[in-house]
Amino acid sequence: MVFGHEGAGVVAAVGEGVSTVVAGDAVCLSFRSCGECGECRGGRPAYCLRSDLNTRGVGDVLSRDGRPVLSGFFGQSSFATHAMAHESNTIRIPSEFPGTFAAPLGCGVQTGAGTILNVLDPAPGERVLVFGAGAVGLSALLAALTRSCEVVVVEPRAARRDLALSLGAADAIEPGAGLPRARHAVDTTGRSDVIGRAVGALRRCGTLALVGMGGTAEFDIMTVMAGGIRIRGVIEGDAVPADFLPRLIELQREGRFPVEKMITTYPFEEIERAAQDALAGRAVKPVLTFTG
Numbered sequence: 303m304v305f306g307h308e309g310a311g312v313v314a315a316v317g318e319g320v321s322t323v324v325a326g327d328a329v330c331l332s333f334r335s336c337g338e339c340g341e342c343r344g345g346r347p348a349y350c351l352r353s354d355l356n357t358r359g360v361g362d363v364l365s366r367d368g369r370p371v372l373s374g375f376f377g378q379s380s381f382a383t384h385a386m387a388h389e390s391n392t393i394r395i396p397s398e399f400p401g402t403f404a405a406p407l408g409c410g411v412q413t414g415a416g417t418i419l420n421v422l423d424p425a426p427g428e429r430v431l432v433f434g435a436g437a438v439g440l441s442a443l444l445a446a447l448t449r450s451c452e453v454v455v456v457e458p459r460a461a462r463r464d465l466a467l468s469l470g471a472a473d474a475i476e477p478g479a480g481l482p483r484a485r486h487a488v489d490t491t492g493r494s495d496v497i498g499r500a501v502g503a504l505r506r507c508g509t510l511a512l513v514g515m516g517g518t519a520e521f522d523i524m525t526v527m528a529g530g531i532r533i534r535g536v537i538e539g540d541a542v543p544a545d546f547l548p549r550l551i552e553l554q555r556e557g558r559f560p561v562e563k564m565i566t567t568y569p570f571e572e573i574e575r576a577a578q579d580a581l582a583g584r585a586v587k588p589v590l591t592f593t594g
Contacts, residue, residue, distance in 0.1 A: 303359050303371065303372035303373070303375055303379070304359075304364065304371060304372070304373050304375065304379035304381060304382055305375050305379065305381050306375065306376070306378065306379050306380035306381030306382065306385070307333075307356075307375060307376035307378065307380065307408070307409055308330075308331070308380065308405045308406055308407075308408045308409050308410065308589075309330065309331040309378050309380025309385050309387070309405060309408070310328075310329065310330040310331065310395075310401035310402075310404040310405035310408075311328075311329065311380075311385070311401060312326065312327065312328055312329070313325050313326060313327045313329055313392070314384065320389050321389075322389055322392070322394065322544070323389075323392055323394050327394050327397075328394070328395050328396065328397045328399065328401070328404075329387075329392050329393055329394055329395060330393050330395055330401070330404040330405055330407055330408050330547060331376075331377070331378045331380055331385065331387050331391055331392055331393070331405075331408050332377075332391045332393060332407075332408035332409065332412065332538075332543035332547065333347075333348065333356050333376055333377060333391055333408070333409065333538055333543070334350075334355045334356055334374075334376065334377025334378075334387075334388050334390055334391040335347035335348075335350035335352070335355070335390050335391070336350050336351070336352040336355060336390075337390055339351040339352065345542060346540070347390070347542060347543075348537040348538035348539070348540055348541060349537060355374075355377060356375070356376045356377055357375070358372070359372035359373050359374040359375050359379065360372065360373060360374045361373075363386060373386065374386065376391075376409070377390070377391040378391065380405075381570070381573075381590070383592055391408075391543065393408070393543050393544055393547045393548070395547070395548070395551060396551065399551055399555075400562075402562075402565060402567050402589045402591065403554065403561055403562050403565065404551070405589055406437060406561065406565065406587050406589060407547050407550050407551070407561070408543065408547070409538065410436075410437040410438050410441065410587065411437060411438075411441040411550065411561055411587075412441075412538055412539045412541050412543065412546060412547065412550070413438050413441070413513055413536070413537075413538055413539045414437070414438040414439060414440065414441025414442035414443075414444075414445065414488070414490070414513070414539065415441045415442065415444065415445035415539060415546075415550055415559070416445075416536070416538065416539015416540055416541040416546060417442055417445075417488055417511045417513055417536045417539050417540075418430070418442050418445035418446050418449070418486075418488070419445050419448075419449075419539075419549075420539055420540040420541060420546070421509075421511055421534060421536050421539070421540050422486045422488070422509055422511055424446060424449055424451050424485065424486050425449070426449055426450040426451065427450060427451065427452065428449075428451050428452070428484075428485045428486065429451065429452045429453075429454065429472075429482065429483070429484040429485060429486070430442070430446045430451050430452070430453045430454070430484060430485075430486045430487070430488070431453075431454050431456065431481065431482075431484045431486070431487040431488070431500065431503060432446075432453060432454070432455045432456070432471075432487075432488050432490070433456045433487070433488065433489045433490060433491055433496050433499075433500055434456070434457060434489070434490035434491045434496075434514065435455050435457035435459070435462040435463065435465065435466045435474070435586075436462075436490060436586060436587075437564055437586055437587040438490045438513060438514075439455065439457070439488065439490040440462075440465070440466065440469065440564050440586065441561070441564075442488045442490070443455060443466060443469060443470070443471055444469060444470075444558075444559050444560065444561070445559070447469075447470045447558075448553060448558050448559065451486075452472045453470070453471045453472055454471065454472055454473045454474070454475065454481075454482060454484070455471045455473070455474040455475070456474075456475055456476075456477055456479075456481070456496075457474060457475075457476075457477075458476060458477055459583045461583060462474075462583065462586065463475070463476075465563070465564070465586065468563075469560070469563060477496070477499075481499060481502075481503040482503070483503060483504070483505050484503055484504060484505065484508065485504070485505050485507075485508045485509075486504075486508060486509055486511075487500045487503065487504055487508065487509070487510045487511070488510075488511045488513060489510065489511070489512050489513065489514050490513055490514045491514045491516070492512075492514030492515045492516020492517070493514070493516060493519075494516070494517075494518060494519040494520055497510070497512065497516075497519040497521060498519070498520060498521045498522075501521040501522070501525060501526060501531060501533070502521075502522070502525060504529065504531050505529075506529045506530055506531075507529070507530040507531070507532075508529070508531055508532070509531070509532040509533075509534055510531065510532070510533050510534065511534050511535075511536045512533065512534065512535050512536065513536050513537075513539075521533075564586040564587045565586075565587045565588075565589050566579070566585040566586070566587070566588055566589070567588075567589050567590075567591050568588055568589070568590055568591070569590070569591055569593070570590045570591065570592050572590075573590055576588035576590060
């Protein structure tokens with residue numbers, strides 16, 4: 303399979319019936335949705351019933367040594383010089399907006415920011431706990447700051463805690479530190495122990511949004527019941543990319559959503575170094591670039 307799930311580039315050609323973009327448009331690519339199921343028709347494309355459109359790819363486009371190579375991962379397979387995308391996941395962006403800034407918007411940044419702006423919807427001055435200061439967590443931080451919230455970030459790596467503070471977090475603490483009470487929390491880790499702590503830190507009628515890939519989690523049921531706590535799973539920030547990504551771009555251009563501060567670029571040939579830097583915490587959001 304050809305992977306790659308956060309692409310940006312320029313439209314080379316469009317198929318028959320495509321009306322939202324034309325050749326020459328600058329675009330970024332997001333997740334694909336069918337547009338026909340009940341969730342899509344209800345304005346919730348992130349929960350499209352055809353999840354296979356993003357995970358399984360198709361095998362009738364590419365081949366190697368006579369064998370099919372799956373493409374269409376996340377509706378794009380953008381680890382390539384050319385990608386075949388779809389109208390539902392191809393978003394036109396301003397021509398002068400850097401592609402290196404635009405690419406991460408399509409998944410990780412959209413997930414973190416959308417969880418705040420579309421799901422938790424905090425009021426100004428409310429406290430938000432963010433567990434994990436990777437690209438998703440820092441995007442949640444930046445989005446919460448656009449609402450004038452007080453954000454506390456929980457992160458094991460000192461460099462990422464420092465970055466969170468420089469971006470405007472009220473505090474950035476190690477996982478073992480005491481947690482302040484909050485109305486809203488976002489878990490980007492998928493770790494059971496972290497989720498349990500997040501539940502325990504919520505005020506009555508607070509909400510925990512789960513966006514981290516994980517397995518199982520344990521928490522005290524009576525704490526949830528007695529506190530009226532809501533635990534909400536979130537995919538892709540509950541966003542409609544064609545509407546939400548232009549909002550993020552506008553916030554970035556206003557200086558209110560500096561996504562560029564978490565990005566490190568690498569030539570595509572250095573993809574292994576980018577992966578290792580991400581694993582080691584040296585890079586928050588690696589972005590691969592092509593030349594020619």
